[in-house]
Amino acid sequence: MSDEELVKRAQNGDVQAFMALAERYETVIFRLAFALLRHREDAEDATQDIFVHAFQRLQTLRDAGSFALWLRRLAIRICLRYRRRRITELEFVEPLGDEYENEILFRTDLDPETEAEKAELRMQVRKAIAELPEPFQIVVLLYHMDGLSYDEIAQVLGVPVGTVRSRLSRARAMLREKLAPFIQQSGSSSPNASFPEINSKQVMSDAV
Amino acid sequence: MRCEKFKSLLDAYADGVLTENESLMVAEHLQHCHVCQLRWQEVQELNRLLDDAFANFHPLPSQILRQRIKRTIFTQRLTSRRKVTVRRPAAIFAVAVVGLIVIVASLMHQPLLPSHEGHREREITESQTKIAKSEAPPKPPEPPGKPIQIPKQQFEPSTGVISNPPTVKRISVSLAARPKAKRQVAYRRAAAKPFKDNEPTGTEPSAKVVSETVETLPKAEPRTETILISVEKIIPTNPTEPVPPAMVYRVLDAPVRREITVLPPQGAIAQPISIAELTIPSLSRP
Incomplete structure (x- = not known):
């Protein structure tokens, strides 16, 4: 059953339909909450609040087809409220997921050392994203983690598409700076770039 | 450039x-x-x-999260008149246990009929009487009202038990906002003496509640609190006597002690057992 149909049923008081929606989006919303809060219990509490609020305010959702975006909008608002509330407790934040990389390390078909390095790199990238200022962090998460388009992100955040584009561009500029060592390492080891490798020193001297 | x-x-x-x-x-x-x-x-x-x-970043919530969401939503529907946000199941339990002390007590016979007026005043404590007098000055005698009869099909003469299904009575009490730690409120049925099953009838109370549970839900709005009181069973000592629906509740809220008289809405007098939704208009703190 489509989101739209379930939302309409839920708007007519069908709690089971809403629970079906909750089941569908529980992990997505929890992941977003966890990425924003970096604290498992907070993320679970926030996820619960998000769905309870969604249930309360479901009547205000006019376009039933945009439930997923509307839910994310609610999620961001509630998660930011959680973050502001616990501003003095930031030392308890989790490192964003090394526990989730463990499964890979136990696979026998992969080289543990290489995979450990990759897992470490992924964690560093997530950490760098988590350290971005709030608006930039959110656009990066919505684009790269949730896979939303510029239009969808604009709808979630209630901003023009141009703002999404500029925020994403600035966020990446900041990340390029933070992750410069990793980009150089991985860039030098990946021959799959779209353009042939060129001598960077030569290029820079050409540019000067 | x-x-x-x-x-x-x-x-x-x-x-x-x-x-x-x-x-x-x-x-x-x-x-x-x-x-x-x-x-x-x-x-x-x-x-x-x-x-x-984020390719391998799929943190999963605990398995009980969905149950928590479901339970909260159903709780909200139960108390749909108010917005309630319950954070964790433990919170519900803690508030229910710590927030309220439930005391099983007798049903206060508080006759709405003029013929029971004198008895009512004997039963109510002194402070209750003060409140009752201040809020409701003595009225001139009225002709006796229509006696209230317990529905026969629900009354078991052999046991003296009315086999009503559990009745949920909802009472809304407005309380002033206060620190969470001091939100412990106890509600006690105000009947001074417990009634015995074999107590002679007449002017004595004709029914009592043998069991009731009180549950409080987390405060939804700054100045309100919802209490659900579930009356499980009512035993009349004399089924022919009317069972007055009015009851007195005493709120033990240190350091302020306050009594609330819960009166049924107009028209509820004909159905004394199936307790309708009662509302205490306000209970402002001094």
């Missing part, structure tokens, strides 16, 4: 959100600008890192 312009477009170019003309311009520029080619590689590499960073 020209490169700076293209540099700002590379992210959007990678995301495929440029116009056709802009895309063509960037593609053409990349063909012959080695500096921008290097930047383009960086853009691609960063995007790959960012996408890859």
Whole structure:
């Protein structure tokens, strides 16, 4: 059953339909909450609040087809409220997921050392994203983690598409700076770039 | 300078959100600008890192989260007149246990009929009497009202038990906002003496509640609190006697002690057992 149909049923008081929606989006919303809060219990509490609020305010959702975006909008608002509330407790934040990389390390078909390095790199990238200022962090998460388009992100955040584009561009500029060592390492080891490798020193001297 | 312009477009170019003309311009520029080619590689590499960073990032919530959501939503529907946000099941339990002390007590016979007026005043404590008098000055005698009869089909003469299904009575009490730690409120049925099953009838109370539970829900709005009182069973000592629906509750809220008289809404007098929704208008703190 489509989101739209379930939302309409839920708007007519069908709690089971809403629970079906909750089941569908529980992990997505929890992941977003966890990425924003970096604290498992907070993320679970926030996820619960998000769905309870969604249930309360479901009547205000006019376009039933945009439930997923509307839910994310609610999620961001509630998660930011959680973050502001616990501003003095930031030392308890989790490192964003090394526990989730463990499964890979136990696979026998992969080289543990290489995979450990990759897992470490992924964690560093997530950490760098988590350290971005709030608006930039959110656009990066919505684009790269949730896979939303510029239009969808604009709808979630209630901003023009141009703002999404500029925020994403600035966020990446900041990340390029933070992750410069990793980009150089991985860039030098990946021959799959779209353009042939060129001598960077030569290029820079050409540019000067 | 020209490169700076293209540099700002590379992210959007990678995301495929440029116009056709802009895309063509960037593609053409990349063909012959080695500096921008290097930047383009960086853009691609960063995007790959960012996408890859979340490829294995699938934290799962605990298995009880969905149950928590479901329970909260159903609780809300039960108390749909108020907005309630319950954070954890433990919180419900803690508030229910710590927030309220439930005391099983006898049903206060508080006759609404004038013929029971004297008895009522004997039963109510002194402070209750004060409140009752201040709120409701003595009325001139009225002709006796219609006696209330317990529905026979629900009354078991052999046991003296009315086999009513559990009745949930909802009482809304307005309480002033106060620190969470001091939100412990106890509600006690105000009948001073417990009634015995074999107690002679007449002017004595004709029924009593043998069991009731009180549950409080977390405060939803700054000045309100919802209490659900479930009356499980009512035993009349004399089924022919009317069972007055009015009851007195005593709120033990240190340091203030206060009594509330819960009166049924108009028209509820004919159905004394199936307790309707009662509302205490206000209970403002001094």
